[in-house]
Amino acid sequence: MKKIINSKKYDTEKAKKIGTYWYLEPGNINHISETLYRKRTGEFFLHCYGGANTKYAVCVMSNEWTGGETILPISYENAKTFASQKLTAEEYESIFGENDESEIIKSIRLSKSTSSKLDDIKARTGKNYGDIISDLLSLLEKNKK
Numbered sequence: 001m002k003k004i005i006n007s008k009k010y011d012t013e014k015a016k017k018i019g020t021y022w023y024l025e026p027g028n029i030n031h032i033s034e035t036l037y038r039k040r041t042g043e044f045f046l047h048c049y050g051g052a053n054t055k056y057a058v059c060v061m062s063n064e065w066t067g068g069e070t071i072l073p074i075s076y077e078n079a080k081t082f083a084s085q086k087l088t089a090e091e092y093e094s095i096f097g098e099n100d101e102s103e104i105i106k107s108i109r110l111s112k113s114t115s116s117k118l119d120d121i122k123a124r125t126g127k128n129y130g131d132i133i134s135d136l137l138s139l140l141e142k143n144k145k
Contacts, residue, residue: 001047003071010071012047015039018083019091029053031067036082038095042126044079046072076122095126 002011015037023032029051037045049069050056058068074082083092110118121132 001069001071005071005073008043008073010037010039010045010073012037012071015045018095019087021082021086024051027051029067032056034082034086036079036087038079038126042076042122042124044074044076044126046074046082048072076126076128080128 002009002013004010012035016039018036018038020033020035024030026033030053031049031051032054033049035047037047039045047069048056048071049067051067052065054067056068056070057065060066080096083096118129118132121127122129125132127135
């Protein structure tokens, strides 16, 4: 499926398929499948399909519904949450790496321009803020020597 959303192209044939969550078998009016994809730009999206009795259903006539499908762009954090809740551990770790339980949460203030630059890097690479900052600190350490 291809779709343009907010001037961005989403294509299930060109993006990397990470994993699929299924609820019931295809053909059932309550069937849902949600597949997580990652574009080469690092952006994530879901390709969602549902039967006539799901949130993805499409009204074809007055009070008549059929199965439908859509593409939903999602943030890195939402992709990570989706993968942790609905995919296997192997599928999760193939994109997000092993879960490091020794992480520390810190809050920092950034200028709008710095925040925008971080958001751009995050969208392009698919990395989280912590990994981006770690990479930058490693570069600084290398340049000191």
